[in-house]
Amino acid sequence: MATCAFRDTRPTTARSTIWQVHGDDARAMTLRLLEACEAIRLVPPGGSVALKPNLVLADVAEHGAVTHPGVVSGCIEYFRAHDVRDISVIESSWIGDNTMRALRRAGYEDLCRHHNVPFFDLKRDVTRSVGTAIGPMDICERALDAGLLVDLPVLKGHCQTRMTCALKNLKGCIPDSEKRRFHALGLTKPIAALGAALKPGLVVVDSICGDLCFEEGGTPVQTNMMFACEDVVEADAYGRSLMGLRVGDVPYIELAERYGAGRARWCKKDVVRLNEAVDCGGYVGPGATVARLTRRVHEDRACSACYAALVRALYATGRGTTQDIFIGQGWQGASPDGLGIGRCCKGASSCVPGCPPTAEAIANVLE
Ligand code: SF4
Structure with missing residues (x-):
């Protein structure tokens, strides 16, 4: 019998299936995930799709920090094949890096040109003040107004929050001034509140070679795996367990559930494996190296x-x-x-x- 990773004693929203696939072809894996979860039913009639990868800084996916361009290619091909006309890629890099430089370095400029899909640097986007659990927050309109916001994070370590995945990836949907304020507020509450404010309809996680310790890459761990889930909090809860972390290690996950962003629990029976693992290294907890340093x-x-x-x-x-x-x-x-x-x-x-x-x-x- 399947056992729950987190004992579920409270009333919750409906469970979300976690679709999991193994391999090393990001594009093919993404297509398989989107077909399995029938992602097209999440797009409102005539609605737009905004793809939000992680381009935190200028680097290539193989170093463990940024979303593999094959993930975005797979998404574009899938939604195009289902007659979605309005598809865009949106992102803003972290404070101190230039989004367009990150776009080029990761191969997204060629990708967007090849597919004739626009890329929007959210550092230049119009923002709207949105009421959240911790008060008003400025959020970029292209993320707020997407028919379907598809969150495409990398599952990796983080030297402050221990891990980063779907919830923290949404930080690229706010202006730099808000990013600074997030840090001044201590990250946990604002990340959880932003998750509830944006609530992406679909999460596709690139865990092919996410970094062991650092948001900005450099010590990638080859795990050759991806997963998709409709619940942004459940995606992070599952990602946390894959990283070898436990409930309480990443407090914004449970807080995001309290703020109404999704459910912070998953069960083994929620996970549907589309194939078996091949050539995958195991996850190693990200904490020890950074803690020592x-x-x-x-x-x-x-x-x-x-x-x-x-x-x-x-x-x-x-x-x-x-x-x-x-x-x-x-x-x-x-x-x-x-x-x-x-x-x-x-x-x-x-x-x-x-x-x-x-x-x-x-x-x-x-x-
Ligand atoms: S912590 Fe201070 S010095 Fe460092 S990036 Fe933020 S505002 Fe600048």
């Missing part, structure tokens, strides 16, 4: 790009524990005794300037 890091509301740059620098130099390091908006105006990272920590004894500073700049100072 950041033992003397005092983080208070740091932006992702800033914190990731620091972790990358610590990783690259192997200098995880030699001095106290301060980072984040919470240190503004303070004079801590140690190395400050970025503009927010310019009051520290010494400081790496920038907003955010590069990993290279930090590594140079560490060395």
